[in-house]
Amino acid sequence: MISDRIRRSVRSELHSSRLAQVGLALVVVIVLMATLAPFIVPHHPEAQQVGTGDTEDRTNLPPIGFSTEHIQTTPDGQTEIVREGSLEHPMGTNTRGQDVFSRFVYGARVSLLVGLLGAGIATVLGVPYGLAAGYFGGRTDDALMRGADVMLAFPSLVLAIALVGVFRDSGFHTTGLPDPFVYAARHDILGWVIPRSDHVASMPSSVTFPVTVTLVVALVNWVWFARVARGEAISIRQQEYVKAAKSIGASHLTILRQHVLPNSLTPIIVLATIQVAAIILLESALSYLGFSGTTLTWGQDIARGQSDQRSQWWIATMPGLGIVFAVIGVNLIGDWLRDALDPSIEGEGGV
Amino acid sequence: MSDEELLRIEGLCTRFFTENGQVNAVENLDLTIDEGEVMGIVGESGSGKSVTALSLIDLVESPGRITDGRIWFRAPDIADELIESGADDEVTDGDFVDLRKLSEEQRRSLRGSRFSTIFQDPMSSFNPSITVGEQIAEAVEVQRRARANPRSLDAKAQRYGLGDYVLSTVLPSKKYVTGASRDRAVELLELVGIPDPVERADEYPHEYSGGMLQRAMIAQALAGEPEVLVADEPTTALDVTIQAQILDLLSKLQAETGMTILLITHNLGVIARMCDRVGVMYAGEIVERGTLEDVFDHPVHPYTRGLLGSVPDLEGAGGRLQPIPGNVPSLLDHEMPDRCYFADRCPKAMDECLEHPPAFDVEGSEYHTTKCYLATTEYTEEKALPDGYFDEAGRAADVGEEPSETETGIGTGTDSETETETEADSVQSDGGEPR
Amino acid sequence: MGLGKFLVKRTLQGLFVIWGVVTVVFLLRHLTPGNPVNTLLPPEASQEQRELFAERLGLNDPVHIQYYDYLVGVAQGDFGVSMATGRPASELILIRLPATIELAVAATVVAVVIAIPLGVISARRRHEPSDYGATIFSLVGISTPNFWLGVMLIIFVAVQFGPLPTGGRGPSFVDAMIATLTQGQFRDGGIVEWGRYILLPAITLGTYFTALLTRLTRSGMVDEIGKAYVKATRAKGLPETLVLYKHVLRNTLIPIITVLGLQLGTLIGGAVITEEVFAWPGLGRFLIHSIYQRDWVLIQGTIIVIGVGFVIVNIVVDALYVYLNPKVDLE
Ligand SMILES: Nc1ncnc2c1ncn2[C@@H]1O[C@H](COP(=O)(O)OP(=O)(O)OP(=O)(O)O)[C@@H](O)[C@H]1O
Numbered sequence A: 001m002i003s004d005r006i007r008r009s010v011r012s013e014l015h016s017s018r019l020a021q022v023g024l025a026l027v028v029v030i031v032l033m034a035t036l037a038p039f040i041v042p043h044h045p046e047a048q049q050v051g052t053g054d055t056e057d058r059t060n061l062p063p064i065g066f067s068t069e070h071i072q073t074t075p076d077g078q079t080e081i082v083r084e085g086s087l088e089h090p091m092g093t094n095t096r097g098q099d100v101f102s103r104f105v106y107g108a109r110v111s112l113l114v115g116l117l118g119a120g121i122a123t124v125l126g127v128p129y130g131l132a133a134g135y136f137g138g139r140t141d142d143a144l145m146r147g148a149d150v151m152l153a154f155p156s157l158v159l160a161i162a163l164v165g166v167f168r169d170s171g172f173h174t175t176g177l178p179d180p181f182v183y184a185a186r187h188d189i190l191g192w193v194i195p196r197s198d199h200v201a202s203m204p205s206s207v208t209f210p211v212t213v214t215l216v217v218a219l220v221n222w223v224w225f226a227r228v229a230r231g232e233a234i235s236i237r238q239q240e241y242v243k244a245a246k247s248i249g250a251s252h253l254t255i256l257r258q259h260v261l262p263n264s265l266t267p268i269i270v271l272a273t274i275q276v277a278a279i280i281l282l283e284s285a286l287s288y289l290g291f292s293g294t295t296l297t298w299g300q301d302i303a304r305g306q307s308d309q310r311s312q313w314w315i316a317t318m319p320g321l322g323i324v325f326a327v328i329g330v331n332l333i334g335d336w337l338r339d340a341l342d343p344s345i346e347g348e349g350g351v
Numbered sequence B: 001m002s003d004e005e006l007l008r009i010e011g012l013c014t015r016f017f018t019e020n021g022q023v024n025a026v027e028n029l030d031l032t033i034d035e036g037e038v039m040g041i042v043g044e045s046g047s048g049k050s051v052t053a054l055s056l057i058d059l060v061e062s063p064g065r066i067t068d069g070r071i072w073f074r075a076p077d078i079a080d081e082l083i084e085s086g087a088d089d090e091v092t093d094g095d096f097v098d099l100r101k102l103s104e105e106q107r108r109s110l111r112g113s114r115f116s117t118i119f120q121d122p123m124s125s126f127n128p129s130i131t132v133g134e135q136i137a138e139a140v141e142v143q144r145r146a147r148a149n150p151r152s153l154d155a156k157a158q159r160y161g162l163g164d165y166v167l168s169t170v171l172p173s174k175k176y177v178t179g180a181s182r183d184r185a186v187e188l189l190e191l192v193g194i195p196d197p198v199e200r201a202d203e204y205p206h207e208y209s210g211g212m213l214q215r216a217m218i219a220q221a222l223a224g225e226p227e228v229l230v231a232d233e234p235t236t237a238l239d240v241t242i243q244a245q246i247l248d249l250l251s252k253l254q255a256e257t258g259m260t261i262l263l264i265t266h267n268l269g270v271i272a273r274m275c276d277r278v279g280v281m282y283a284g285e286i287v288e289r290g291t292l293e294d295v296f297d298h299p300v301h302p303y304t305r306g307l308l309g310s311v312p313d314l315e316g317a318g319g320r321l322q323p324i325p326g327n328v329p330s331l332l333d334h335e336m337p338d339r340c341y342f343a344d345r346c347p348k349a350m351d352e353c354l355e356h357p358p359a360f361d362v363e364g365s366e367y368h369t370t371k372c373y374l375a376t377t378e379y380t381e382e383k384a385l386p387d388g389y390f391d392e393a394g395r396a397a398d399v400g401e402e403p404s405e406t407e408t409g410i411g412t413g414t415d416s417e418t419e420t421e422t423e424a425d426s427v428q429s430d431g432g433e434p435r
Numbered sequence C: 001m002g003l004g005k006f007l008v009k010r011t012l013q014g015l016f017v018i019w020g021v022v023t024v025v026f027l028l029r030h031l032t033p034g035n036p037v038n039t040l041l042p043p044e045a046s047q048e049q050r051e052l053f054a055e056r057l058g059l060n061d062p063v064h065i066q067y068y069d070y071l072v073g074v075a076q077g078d079f080g081v082s083m084a085t086g087r088p089a090s091e092l093i094l095i096r097l098p099a100t101i102e103l104a105v106a107a108t109v110v111a112v113v114i115a116i117p118l119g120v121i122s123a124r125r126r127h128e129p130s131d132y133g134a135t136i137f138s139l140v141g142i143s144t145p146n147f148w149l150g151v152m153l154i155i156f157v158a159v160q161f162g163p164l165p166t167g168g169r170g171p172s173f174v175d176a177m178i179a180t181l182t183q184g185q186f187r188d189g190g191i192v193e194w195g196r197y198i199l200l201p202a203i204t205l206g207t208y209f210t211a212l213l214t215r216l217t218r219s220g221m222v223d224e225i226g227k228a229y230v231k232a233t234r235a236k237g238l239p240e241t242l243v244l245y246k247h248v249l250r251n252t253l254i255p256i257i258t259v260l261g262l263q264l265g266t267l268i269g270g271a272v273i274t275e276e277v278f279a280w281p282g283l284g285r286f287l288i289h290s291i292y293q294r295d296w297v298l299i300q301g302t303i304i305v306i307g308v309g310f311v312i313v314n315i316v317v318d319a320l321y322v323y324l325n326p327k328v329d330l331e
């Protein structure tokens, strides 16, 4: 399905385009970060370090290279306290003394998982729908696409909010996904092969995964796939080889599977890539609003940073940078694939 | 034909600076055009005809640039004005001004008023989303505004502010064009023979046929009552019967207005029918020029002869250029050797031809010149370059140093049949805008 | 087919879409897990009270009757009564509509005013620093979540510089204009105060569109400038600015309008979240809070109003497209 010609043009585009290289580098770094989170982070992302008499207060520490000063009033009078960022908390800590960097790294997990799974489900829903509509045409097409138009006639974020609002009360709103590295590290034997196994073992054993949010983002975005797939199917339907296949009595399903689908793959791949970026943005918005049911996500941390004291700018800034870099990376990869595979594809439905 | 010079182009060079290197699209071109005549330019596709026309009206676009040469244009009023404002004789020469020395704004003001242009493909030369009448009216309007303030060349009394520009992107430009210009546009449409001009003026380009639209373009070109009409292959995109109508129209208008026409074409029949004088272009140069008679009856340059020899019937539709054996020359600077550019295709290439020929006057006629040694020397067998001299090996050496004849010539002498036939004709129907 | 007929057809299609939205919204509520009565009444309410409450909300009728009643109500502009406050939903919704429209329009104006010149400049000076700047700006702008941008503006701009508030809305645009024009009042209740409040939210909501529009304008202009008619138009002697704006930009806008029409949903979605960030008292914030409170009547009503607005704007965009593009086939 992926010919040499395509592979070559993808590679040559990567060579010639600086932006494509940047995008690839960003995505690789973020994927590694998300996968290897337990090895990378210096602290447990949820561990709080609020000063309680005998433990040191480590809240609101600034990132490395910055310092804060504030006046503390004690019975002996006023003292000025200057706090310097340190390597221990490279991005500082939040109002609960949680390490912002560790949360930043873990936040990438939810964003990427939702982005990839959401786009995957949307593809699985939208592509067959669109292919069927385009391939059969006529009434079938009308009926199918009318329905899709109603979906399109809806601002996706509004729809997503409404749907999440509905399913928020269901039992499957979130689920815990076990972290294999942590399990291995805690295992008696496997623990030996895991580097820094003590450290890894102390990490959270599962990631809270927002099931409804993933389903909802897929539900609001599948229409784009249906549209693109339909357009492709319409043009492929008229090709000679499809007519030939029909004339020798191939079934519709065979034709769809063997001819229509493979030949419409390129724009679908490009769209799927761009949609990953769109979905990461959508997920972050939903978790910012507090609808996702998870607490360890970039969006949720931004919301906290906003409501927490605003002089601690890093709390909201860092997770936002995570989103921006991830989305830029994925978008650049989308541009790269589009330029290499099919420059005529519009960025429609993206971001 | 009043026999008075109107335009004198000297040593014009226009180059494109592309990724593959420098393209010498127009190379050291000399040309004079008299007032009221029809001057033809003919040549294969890619020989630089369109670029010459664009250089004349200063519309060569990046990555292209006019790098050298002068374009003297007789315009006593402009010359006076320039002298008044203290211009030196670099800029003016009697009644003539060097267009290249004028400011961009001044050159723009000459477009439409002194120089009008008709392009090859009328369909793509009109803005698809504005009515034909409106577009012609624009051309009228810009001249009307210019005349309203004739003293100043650059401030053309445009009084059209930023707000108007912004509005004009959304509203169909009610503002720029006045009713009077619109009426004039309808008159012009009528003049070029469009039936129901009033209704037609309100139609969009896609509602016109190709021939109609070419008439409309001529109407648009007449809007500013230009002195020079540059017609770049005005009939190439049209059917044969319509071609004849358009040519008739041009002849008629030329007779009525006495304007000067620079007619660019592939079609020798068109040249024969329309032109007083003709220049033959090859690889960015005019290789031969003279009156119609000079060039058609006494051609000197083998390229001209090749063109003519392959045309059985000049008047008919078959008057198009026929293939001449050999490769269309590369215009890339680093691939252009310092010799006659035609030498590798020339059946009479001789020793002399390894040096680039200057323009020689051909005896017997005042205007007749050619860039070929045959104008001065007799071709003899001894001087002839051996067959296959310019094939692969020879060429490669040629680009570097001057090859000695014996070295490369004999070695590759046997495989002269490798030259490919290129059909000038097959390339000619493209948009004329090689990229 | 004339423009009028076309509009009628599109309006009918729009009505169909709105009917779909109403239906979906109605079904959503019935899909909701949990009995609305339980979520609304305090746990200590008696069984009797619960039944009475359900009766009053019409929850005991068969679904199709409820659906019919709801459709009829909506058609008459009656969305029901807020479960939480007991006030008519339509009233609560409509008073919040102007704030949202104002914000969306302001953001669109910001986007158009910045993006089009930027795109034009970028296209004119291709491969110059200003072009790279614009390209990077549009890449970053498209990839930045607007709520985060809003938070950043609050932290780094509003908190640092006094005159820009961190949230809330000043006088409405109409009131502010009246105060300024009739009483010469700029600051208090006037246009300046209006501007102080709307500036950051409008930038927040507008950035994505500025970026998108810059990108589209640039690539569209680059395509368009290469076309033969541009050279022909220049050859007529028209001033360059006129060539660029009246001819090139106008034709560039035609495809852009289609894309923007498709992106309207993003604008509305963005408005919802921008309102939440800046505590802007519009429909979006209202919707979010209704969801927090599970006030279904309000959620349904708000979504329907947003859907109607969306359909209307879409028809306007289509009409604009037809108007600008004489070649469009209205069939
Ligand atoms: N925009 C451009 N960029 C690079 N090279 C160009 C450009 N326009 C023209 N050229 C070069 O200039 C040369 C002359 O082109 P020109 O259009 O003048 O040919 P022509 O004689 O008009 O041919 P035709 O009969 O096909 O119209 C061509 O070989 C082409 O390579």
Ligand code: SF4
Binding pocket: B301, B302, B303, B340, B341, B342, B343, B344, B346, B347, B348, B349, B350, B352, B353, B357, B371, B372, B373, B374
């Ligand atoms: S100069 Fe020589 S090579 Fe060139 S055309 Fe004349 S004879 Fe042929």
Ligand SMILES: [Mg+2]
Binding pocket: B049, B050, B051, B232, B431, B432, B433
């Ligand atoms: Mg040409």
